[in-house]
Amino acid sequence: MNSPTITVQFNGQAVDVPAGSSISYLLTSAEIRSQLVAVEVNSEIVPREDHGTYQLGDGDIVEAVTLVGGG
Amino acid sequence: MSIDVCASEELPETGDAPLQVAGHTLSSRLIVGTGKYDTLPLMRDSLLASGSRAVTVAVRRERMYDRNGQNILDYIDPTQFLLLPNTAGCYNATDAVRVAKLGREILRALENPGANWVKLEVLGDSKTLLPDPVATIEACQRLVEDGFQVLCYTSDDPIVAKRLKAAGAASVMPAGSPIGSGQGILNPNNLQIILEYLKEDDPNYPVIVDAGVGTASDVAVAFELGADGVLLNSAIAHARDPIQMSVAMKHAAIAGRAAFLSGRIPKRLYATASSPQEGVISTRPW
Numbered sequence: 001m002n003s004p005t006i007t008v009q010f011n012g013q014a015v016d017v018p019a020g021s022s023i024s025y026l027l028t029s030a031e032i033r034s035q036l037v038a039v040e041v042n043s044e045i046v047p048r049e050d051h052g053t054y055q056l057g058d059g060d061i062v063e064a065v066t067l068v069g070g071g
Numbered sequence: 072m073s074i075d076v077c078a079s080e081e082l083p084e085t086g087d088a089p090l091q092v093a094g095h096t097l098s099s100r101l102i103v104g105t106g107k108y109d110t111l112p113l114m115r116d117s118l119l120a121s122g123s124r125a126v127t128v129a130v131r132r133e134r135m136y137d138r139n140g141q142n143i144l145d146y147i148d149p150t151q152f153l154l155l156p157n158t159a160g161c162y163n164a165t166d167a168v169r170v171a172k173l174g175r176e177i178l179r180a181l182e183n184p185g186a187n188w189v190k191l192e193v194l195g196d197s198k199t200l201l202p203d204p205v206a207t208i209e210a211c212q213r214l215v216e217d218g219f220q221v222l223c224y225t226s227d228d229p230i231v232a233k234r235l236k237a238a239g240a241a242s243v244m245p246a247g248s249p250i251g252s253g254q255g256i257l258n259p260n261n262l263q264i265i266l267e268y269l270k271e272d273d274p275n276y277p278v279i280v281d282a283g284v285g286t287a288s289d290v291a292v293a294f295e296l297g298a299d300g301v302l303l304n305s306a307i308a309h310a311r312d313p314i315q316m317s318v319a320m321k322h323a324a325i326a327g328r329a330a331f332l333s334g335r336i337p338k339r340l341y342a343t344a345s346s347p348q349e350g351v352i353s354t355r356p357w
Contacts, residue, residue, distance in 0.1 A: 011132045032133050036142050038176035045172055048180045063132065065173050069114065069143055070129025070159050071104030071250070071282075071304030 006058035019058075023051040027064060037064045087328055090300050092277040093188045093220035093241040095153060097124045100294070101324045102155065102279065104304025105143060108313065115146040117307055120317035125153040127190055127302065129160070130174045149183045155222070157190040162203070164210035167193045171214055188220040188241065190281075190302075200250040204231045208238055215239035224281050227261040229268055236269050236276065243269060244281035244302060247293065251305040253285030256292050266297045287316075287323035294327025295335065 004019040010026060017026055023046060027034045039046050040063040046054050056062065090097040101123045108114035118126055126147060147154070156174025161167040171189040178186035193210050195203035202225050214221045220241040225231055227245040235243045245265055248254035256262060262280070269276050279300035280293040286306060293301045301324060310316035 011134070030134075031140070033142065035180060036144055036177070037133050038130075038173045038180075040169075040173065043169070045176050047176070063173075065130050065177070066133045067128040067143055067154065067156065067174070067177055068131045069104070069106040069108060070157050071106045071127055071302075 006056065006060075008056050008059070009061045011062070011064060017056065021056050023054045023056065023062070026056065026062065027051070030064075032064060037066045039064050087332060090277065091275065092279070092300065093222060095125070095184070095188070097153070097300075099123045099125075099321070099324070100300045100328060101290070101320060102127065102300060102302040103307060103317070103320075104302070105147070106304055107308035111141060111143065111146040113313060114143075114308070117313040117317045118147065118152065120314045120321070121307065122317075122321040123152070125155050125185070127155045127157050127304070128174075129157055130170050130177070144181070149181055153185040154178055154181075154183050155185055155188060155190050158192050158210075160194075161192065162194050162206075164193060164206045164213060167191060167206075167210040168213050168217070171210075171219060172217070175219070187218060188222060189214060190222045190224060190244070191240075192224040202226055202246075204228065204234075207231075208234050211235055211238040211240050222279065227258050227265065229261060229264040232265045232278075233268050242277040242279050242300075244279045246282040247280050247289065248283030250282045252283055253306060254283055255285050255289035256280065256283065256296070259292065259296055262293075262296050262298070270297075284320075287319040290320055290323040291327035291330070294324060295330050297331055 005016045006019050007014050007016050023039055034051060041060050090100045099122045101121055102125045103118060103121050103123045104127045105114055158167040158170045161170055174189060175186055191210055193203050193206040195201050207223060207225060211221050211223055222242045222244055223235045223240040224244050225235055232243045232245060245262060247256035266278055269278055277299040279302055280298045281302040284290055284303040284306045290301050307313050307316045307320060
């Protein structure tokens with residue numbers, strides 16, 4: 001039997017992850033280097049220290065941003 | 072953790088003090104952007120050639136830019152440069168505050184001492200990229216309340232500049248001309264008024280010319296007028312030889328600043344001879 005999944009909007013795209021997934025899981029599965037990003041869930045920043053324990057919910061809007069060239 | 076970005080480079084012999092802004096001491100008065108370079112290695116070499124110790128960066132969704140997995144931080148040593156995150160691309164105060172907080176969160180985790188400062192940019196429209204003064208003042212107030220040191224990009228309007236300083240901006244950064252336009256300093260009179268107003272009772276208040284620089288003489292002019300710093304990006308990144316242009320900008324900043332400190336002669340309509348008028352053996356035509 002498959003474990004239940006939830007759908008989150010991750011940087012504007014719908015992504016299915018197992019229910020109970022953490023932010024760290026989401027970043028790792030997208031091959032994103034977590035030390036270089038800041039993460040918002042539903043427009044609230046989740047501090048890096050909490051990425052491993054923060055459980056995502058169905059329909060959460062997740063943004064992971066990093067630094068790029070700019071003036 | 073604290074990084075003394077001033078330590079590894081001596082000040083040029085101009086009798087000048089380092090730039091003090093937002094609690095940071097910078098041995099170079101140039102702040103350079105990291106955008107628009109053809110390659111990241113070229114950006115890295117240009118930043119080093121400019122002598123700058125503070126560089127601006129933007130905040131964007133991960134993977135939207137470099138799908139090879141390269142990150143700009145692989146090419147900027149955060150122990151050598153203070154990172155100054157911007158809010159570029161924001162058109163209202165709420166978005167700008169949100170982006171500033173995300174930038175702070177990234178820098179906090181990197182243990183970069185630039186974590187609490189931000190280059191605030193709230194734009195009015197995408198064609199001119201001119202700032203929205205009302206939204207910029209509102210965002211500045213909100214960020215100051217949140218503990219940010221705010222370096223405010225603004226137009227060259229002296230009244231708005233005064234309002235931003237009153238709102239708690241750590242530095243007001245008037246544009247010389249529109250972003251990326253390369254037109255230099257179009258209204259030196261306004262810049263002079265801004266400098267006079269903001270430094271009237273506070274001579275060390277930092278005013279940084281941000282945007283519009285096209286070439287080295289524009290940088291020199293900004294410093295000759297009395298600016299404390301210059302922030303530029305396109306003039307280096309889009310020069311045919313960005314590394315050479317970085318060297319030019321570095322020297323222009325030193326030259327312009329030294330000229331300002333030296334006190335230029337007033338402009339006169341007629342000539343004043345440099346050689347003595349007495350003891351001349353030739354005859355005069357009149």
